[in-house]
Amino acid sequence: MTTGPLPRIVAVVVTFNRLALLEKLVARLGEIEGLAEVLVVDNASSDGTGAWLAARPTTGEIPLSARTLPTNRGGAGGFHDGLAWAIDREADLVWLMDDDGLPDVDCLDKLLLETDNLDFWGPLVVDEADPGRLVFPIRLPGGARVVHAVEDVRRAAKQDRIDGIVIPFNGVLVTKELVDRIGLPREEFFIWGDDHEYRLRAEEAGARVATVVTATVRHPSVGNLGTPMMFGRTTYNDSPSDLKHYCMARNNLVNLRDYRGPLHALAFVVKTAWFYTFTRPSLSRLRLSIGAMRAGIAGDFDGHRRFLS
Structure with a gap:
C-alpha cells in the first residue's frame, strides 16, 4: 500500500480501427477513481476513430487528450509515443493498455496497493466470455507449469501477487523512475514481442515485476496460443x-x-x-x-x- 503522497496516474490507450471497443474502454476509464488524465494514441485508424476523438468524448471528470499518428506504427510505436507523452505530462505512474481490454472498476485500486513494492506490474487478463480462464496462460516462476485457470494462478500467489511475471501491455502500471532507467518500448518492432522485450529489459535492470491476482482486466479470447x-x-x-x-x-x-x-x-x-x-x-x-x-x-x-x- 502506498504511504506517501498520491501519485499522478496517467492512462495511455493505444488504438487501431476498433472504435466500438475504444468507446467502451473510454467510458469505463471515466468510472475509475484515481486517474489524473487519459491519453489516447490512434494509429491512423480508418474507421472514424480520429473524428470521434477530435470531438473530445467525455470520460466523466477525467481529462482526455488524443493524438492521431500520420501512419500506423503498430502497438510498439503507439506505446513508445504514448509512454513518452505521459512522462512529459508529469506522470508518476503510467497505466498502459490496448483498446480491446476492459479493466474492472476496482482494478486500479487493487494495483495501487502495491505502489511501494513494485516498479512494473499488472492484473490478470481474463477471458471476457469466461472470466474463470486466463486469456494469456501464465508459466509459474521456478518451474515449467503453465496455468490457464484463474483459480490455479490465485492459489499459487503469495500475498495476492506472483512475482517475476507480468503480461504487458494489458493494464500494466510502470513507474516514471523505471522509464527513466530503461527508456521506451522499441518502436521499430511494430507488433509482437515489443511488450516482452520491455519486460525483459525491466528485469535486466533489476525492476520489481509482478502480477496482482486480485486485479482483473477482461479481454476477448485469442483462442489457443500455439x-x-x-x-x-x-x-x-x-x-x-x-x-x-x-x-x-x-x-x-x-x-x-x-x-x-x-x-x-x-x-x-x-x-x-x-x-x-x-x-x-x-x-x-x-x-x-x-x-x-x-x-x-x-x-x-x-x-x-x-x-x-
Whole structure:
C-alpha cells in the first residue's frame, strides 16, 4: 500500500480501427477513481476513430487528450509515443493498455496497493466470455507449469501477487523512475514481442515485476496460443497473418539473441524450420520466416511494411 503522497496516474490507450471497443474502454476509464488524465494514441485508424476523438468524448471528470499518428506504427510505436507523452505530462505512474481490454472498476485500486513494492506490474487478463480462464496462460516462476485457470494462478500467489511475471501491455502500471532507467518500448518492432522485450529489459535492470491476482482486466479470447509440434513436446505460434508472422519471427529471434544468447536463438531457427517442414509444411512460410529472421539479425526493421494495406 502506498504511504506517501498520491501519485499522478496517467492512462495511455493505444488504438487501431476498433472504435466500438475504444468507446467502451473510454467510458469505463471515466468510472475509475484515481486517474489524473487519459491519453489516447490512434494509429491512423480508418474507421472514424480520429473524428470521434477530435470531438473530445467525455470520460466523466477525467481529462482526455488524443493524438492521431500520420501512419500506423503498430502497438510498439503507439506505446513508445504514448509512454513518452505521459512522462512529459508529469506522470508518476503510467497505466498502459490496448483498446480491446476492459479493466474492472476496482482494478486500479487493487494495483495501487502495491505502489511501494513494485516498479512494473499488472492484473490478470481474463477471458471476457469466461472470466474463470486466463486469456494469456501464465508459466509459474521456478518451474515449467503453465496455468490457464484463474483459480490455479490465485492459489499459487503469495500475498495476492506472483512475482517475476507480468503480461504487458494489458493494464500494466510502470513507474516514471523505471522509464527513466530503461527508456521506451522499441518502436521499430511494430507488433509482437515489443511488450516482452520491455519486460525483459525491466528485469535486466533489476525492476520489481509482478502480477496482482486480485486485479482483473477482461479481454476477448485469442483462442489457443500455439500449435503443438515435435510430438507434443512444445508449441509454435503460427498466425494466419503474414504481417503478424513476419514480426513474430523477426522480433522473437532478436529478443532471444539479446536476452538469452545465440544458442536459444539458434534453437528458435531450428524450431521454425521443423514446424514448416514437418508439422505444417509450407515452403512459402519457411521462406517468409527465414527472410524475417535475416532482417532481424541485420537490424532491418522495415520489411513488415510490405504487408500493410
